[in-house]
Each structure stands twice: as C-alpha cells, then as structure tokens.
Amino acid sequence: MSSSGSTRGWLGSYLLLAVLWGCSFLFIATSLQSFTPTQVAFGRIVVGLALLVVVLLVRRERVRVQRRLIGDFVLVGAVMTAIPFVLFGLAEQRVSTVLAGLVNATTPLFTALFVALLIPTERPDRVQLGGLLLGFGGIAVLLGVWDAGTIDLAGGLMLLGATFCYGLGNAWGRFRLTSTGMSTVATPAVQLVVGALVVLPFAAAAPRPGPLAPAPALALLALGLGGTGLAYVLFWRVMSVAGATVAASVTYVIPVVSTALGVVVLHEGLTWYEPVGGAIVLAGVALTQLGAARRRRTASIARETVTAR
DSSP: OSHHHHTTTTTTHHHHHHHHHHHHHHHHHHHHSOOOOHHHHHHHHHHHHHHHHHHHHTTOOOOOOGGGGHHHHHHIIIIIIIHHHHHHHHHTTSSSSHHHHEEEHHHHHHHHHHHHOOGGGGGGOOHHHHHHHHEEEHHHHHHHHTTTTEEEEEEHHHHHHHHHHHHHHHHHHHHHHHTSSSOOTHHHHHHHHHHHHHHHHHHHHHHOOOOHHHHHHHHHHHHHHIIIIIHHHHHHHHHHHHHHHHHHGGTTTHHHHHHHHHHHHHHOOTTTTHHHHHHHHHHHHHHHHHHHHHHHHHHHHHHHHHHHH
C-alpha cells in the first residue's frame, strides 16, 4: 500500500505477526522439555483453535463448509498444520532454533514452485526462475552441505519437509480457499480442526518425555495462543488488507526475531554460513516475489486496456 493511512491499516498486525512467528521456534524448543513433538503440535493446535472459537462466538459467526471444499480443507489442514508442526518439533530435537527459523524462510520458494506446477497460467518468468534457483542454492549454503561432519541431515530434511508442506498448502489454499466466502477467522478454524484430528492419535499414544514443568507448559500455551491462533488471524488480516505479496514478505522479518532469540536467550551458536545462506534464500524469495508482482501488473494493464476498448 502506498499511502500512510492504508499502511496503518495493516502495519501493526504485520509486525506483531512477525514477532509471534519469530518467537515460535523458541516456544517449541522450550515445550519439548516436557512434551513430545506430536504433543507440542496437538497442544498448540487445540489452544489456537480454542482462541478462534471464542472469537467466532463473540462475533456470533456460524461456520459452514461447502461439501465440495471438504477435500481441500483436509489437504490444507494436513500440510499447512499437522505435518509441518510435527516436523518442526522433531527437527528442533536435533538442530538449533536459529537454523529452524532460517530454513523457515524457504517457504515462499516452495509456494512459488507449487504455484507454477498447479497453475499453468502462472509459469515462472526468467526473474522468478532465477529467484528459485538462487533460493535453492541458498539452502545448500544455509545447511553447510560441504561440511558433512557438522550437518544433521535428518534434522535439515525435516525442516525442509515442513516448509515444503507449507508451500504446497499455501499454493493450494490460495487458489481453492480464498473465494469461499468464509471469514478470515472461520477459514483457519476449520484448518485447525483438521490438523487436530490428524495429530490426535499420535499425540495420545506418545508418553511425555519428562515431568510437566511450568516453563514448557507456559511456552506451549504461548505457542498456541500467539504463534497459532492469533497469528493465523493476523496473517489472514494482512492478506485481505494489504495483499498476498505484503503478507508473504513477513518471511524477511521472522528470521531476524528467531535468530536473535536463539543466540541471546538459548545461547545457541551461529556459524558464518547460516546467516549468509539465509540472506541468499531471502534474495531468491525477493526475486520470485518481484517476478510475481510484475506479472500481476502486466495482467492488470492488459485487462484495463481491453476494458477501455
């Protein structure tokens, strides 16, 4: 948005969203002291869902899902919520929160890739293709693939699996669930219901790894209320007010928050190639978004020309 007035309509939500998602990696690591990855995933989903249900009740909003969209919600709920939430928990048992936050920045790359695969009319142009290649090259730097002795391959693959799922879910949701007529609270609420149902049997079967302590319990509560429930509402608000490009750009801020917390609060180490690789990934993300924005401007001009005729 160009005007300061319109910016004020979403900037506060945008910055709070970046902080909440940036803190999520710290909250996950703390929660894992008393809970398993599946229990952390289920707990944050249930707490986040409870918050959204309260909002829906206050607004007296009834949620109706069209039968033709049930399959879409099942897919998005699984790949946008259940699977990546579990994978991030599993990964953070093996890698630092710094690395987890930096790898999370690859989500828009996978989103752009799946958009290109699912929507024939949105094949990447040269700028977007260059951004994808640069971004995936940045992943190799970020993980330090040349130093096999220090990289935790399983942990790195889990992180990439999570962002791969986010990319698929973002692309699918964008083209199947953005014109349903459902509100920006109802849509994520249904998504969380699906996620809870998927994770429930695994969370119930897993014994807790340690005694319940106040810090992990509070971290899980904060993860559910802030990093899941409130964050989903904020994301959809920014998406509806400022557009998809602005909403996706929150990716640039999240690693700053997560890295600072990992180093300052958890005293995690930071290798030289992690911030360098993260910067390369973000540069690739910027190019993919630049190409997409240019495509939208060209299409808009073409439509206006046709209308004028």
